[in-house]
Amino acid sequence: MLTDREIFESTVLIVDDELNNIELLEQILSQExxxxxxxxxxxxxAQELYVKHQPDLVILDLMMPYLNGFExxxxxxxxxxxxxxxxxxxxxxxxxxxxxxxxEGGARDFLGKPFDYLEVLCRxxxxxxxxxxxxxxxxxxxxxxxxxRERTLDLEKTQLEIIHRLGRASEYRDRKSGLHSIRIGKLCxxxxxxxxxxxxxxxxxxxxxxxxxxxxxxxxxxxLLKTGELEPAEWNIMKSHPEIGAKILSGSNSELLQLAExxxxxxxxxxxxxxxxxxxxxxEIPLEGxxxxxxxxxxxxxxxxxxxxxxxxxxxxxxxEEKKGVDFDPVLVDIFRDNLNEMIRIINAYTD
Numbered sequence: 001m002l003t004d005r006e007i008f009e010s011t012v013l014i015v016d017d018e019l020n021n022i023e024l025l026e027q028i029l030s031q032e033x034x035x036x037x038x039x040x041x042x043x044x045x046a047q048e049l050y051v052k053h054q055p056d057l058v059i060l061d062l063m064m065p066y067l068n069g070f071e072x073x074x075x076x077x078x079x080x081x082x083x084x085x086x087x088x089x090x091x092x093x094x095x096x097x098x099x100x101x102x103x104e105g106g107a108r109d110f111l112g113k114p115f116d117y118l119e120v121l122c123r124x125x126x127x128x129x130x131x132x133x134x135x136x137x138x139x140x141x142x143x144x145x146x147x148x149r150e151r152t153l154d155l156e157k158t159q160l161e162i163i164h165r166l167g168r169a170s171e172y173r174d175r176k177s178g179l180h181s182i183r184i185g186k187l188c189x190x191x192x193x194x195x196x197x198x199x200x201x202x203x204x205x206x207x208x209x210x211x212x213x214x215x216x217x218x219x220x221x222x223x224l225l226k227t228g229e230l231e232p233a234e235w236n237i238m239k240s241h242p243e244i245g246a247k248i249l250s251g252s253n254s255e256l257l258q259l260a261e262x263x264x265x266x267x268x269x270x271x272x273x274x275x276x277x278x279x280x281x282x283x284e285i286p287l288e289g290x291x292x293x294x295x296x297x298x299x300x301x302x303x304x305x306x307x308x309x310x311x312x313x314x315x316x317x318x319x320x321e322e323k324k325g326v327d328f329d330p331v332l333v334d335i336f337r338d339n340l341n342e343m344i345r346i347i348n349a350y351t352d
Contacts, residue, residue, distance in 0.1 A: 002129055004033070010128050013055035014039040015046045015072065016090060017064040021113075025059060028120050043067040047075045050085075056131045057124060059111070061090045062098055070105055077106045083138070084108075086131040088123060159254065160207055167210035170217050179350045180299060181210035186346045187295035188288075194335045195291070208260035209292045212267045215245025239276045242268050259288060267292040270327045290329045294320065294336060297328075302347065313344050 012034060016022050022039045029037060038053055040046065043064045050058065058076065062069030069089060076085035089102040089110045099110045108127050111120060167181040189206035197205070216224055219241055223234045230238060245264030249257050266280065266289030273281030285293075301316035311319065317340055324333040336343065 002132055006132055007125060007128055008033040008035060010034070010056035010132065011036040011038065011053055012057045012059065012124070012128075013046070013049055013053065014059045015043055015064075015069075016059070016061040017041050017043065018061070021061065021090070021115075024115060025120065028115070028117055029124065032121055034124075043069075043072055046072045047079070050076055050079060056086060056135075057127050058085065058087045059090065059124075060087050060107075062102060070101065073102065073105045073107060083134070086127055088127055159256065163207060163211060163256065163260070166214060170211070170214045180303070183299050183347060183350045184209050184212070184292070184295055186350065187299065187343055188291050190339060190342055190346060191291050191295060191332065191336055192288075194339050195287075195332065204256055204259050205263075205288050205291065208256055208263055208288070209295070211245070211249065211260040212263050212292050212296060213241065213245065214248055214260075215241035215243065215264055217248070218244040239268070242266070242277050262286050263288050263292050265289075267296060269293070271329055272326050275327075285329075290332055294328050294332050298336070298343070299347070313340070313347065 012029060014022050014025050014037065016025075016039075019041060022041065026037050026039065038049060038055065040049060044066050046058070046060070046067070049055075060069050060072055067075075073085065073087060073089075076087065079085070085106055087102075087107040089099070089107045090113060091099050091102065091110050092113050102110060108130070109123050111123055164181065185206040188209040189202050192202045192205050219238060223230065223237055226234070242265050246261050249261035249264055252258060252261070263286075265277070266286050269275035269278065269280040269285040269289060270293075271282060271285070271290075273279050275285075298316050298320060301311045301319060302313055303310055317337060320328060320333060321337065324330045
């Protein structure tokens with residue numbers, strides 16, 4: 001319910017070239033208790049006053065010099081593109097065509113001349129009640145949207161935190177530092193940007209790529225941590241980690257987790273079809289899987305591995321170029337080489 005105070009403290013703008021009309025309306029409204037009345041005889045001032053005072057009601061004459069009432073309605077309606085202009089037009093009782101034209105143009109109601117005291121008060125109050133309730137509802141919707149945005153952001157932050165922790169958990173099993181997942185995310189983001197993916201897609205791949213090896217959680221320690229060469233049976237078990245990771249991440253409605261599932265399943269595929277688990281070839285391999293395969297290999301080559309010596313960044317790049325068109329997407333290898341200095345900067349910023 002609205003209180004009389006809310007009604008009477010509303011701002012009313014009167015636009016009429018006849019001073020007698022303005023004075024009479026101000027007298028009627030002020031005697032009733034309205035305390036915020038603004039008026040002008042110059043219709044050219046209506047737009048400026050409306051923007052400045054944000055009135056809850058505009059009482060507007062139609063027949064005026066300079067700008068007529070219809071032109072003022074058009075200008076005020078332009079200001080209120082996302083709402084409406086609360087306009088009460090003044091017109092002669094018999095002037096049906098102009099009343100209809102004003103209502104069709106956006107006016108809320110009309111007030112006949114000569115003025116009837118009670119009609120002025122009733123029509124003024126009616127429009128003000130609707131306007132105030134509209135503003136309250138709009139304000140509530142804005143606050144609700146803000147709360148929803150904040151809650152959504154909190155959920156996204158929580159989701160990212162869980163994903164990062166899960167990625168770190170898989171790395172600890174593989175004797176990698178937590179910085180590996182950060183480097184992979186940053187390297188993949190940079191490569192995706194250079195490839196031309198949209199910012200939203202780059203965000204997703206940065207946050208999903210650290211989960212590429214989450215399936216190693218399901219690999220026994222004696223195989224995962226073995227320093228020597230794996231036996232064929234052991235290698236078959238190791239090769240199951242993409243499918244294990246995809247199963248861990250499957251069934252989510254989250255776009256991020258869906259991408260993480262795709263990456264986990266395809267990051268061991270190879271350009272020539274010799275990868276696993278599905279022997280995908282060329283562009284059959286999702287772009288995100290190809291990006292992660294390249295970035296993960298580069299990072300692994302330049303860091304300590306129990307089964308091989310680490311290489312310099314240039315040495316790793318040379319080895320990757322030898323595998324261009326065999327293990328890796330040739331286009332991505334060229335882009336990576338073109339951005340090698342930026343990739344090295346990322347590696348140095350997140351070194352173990």
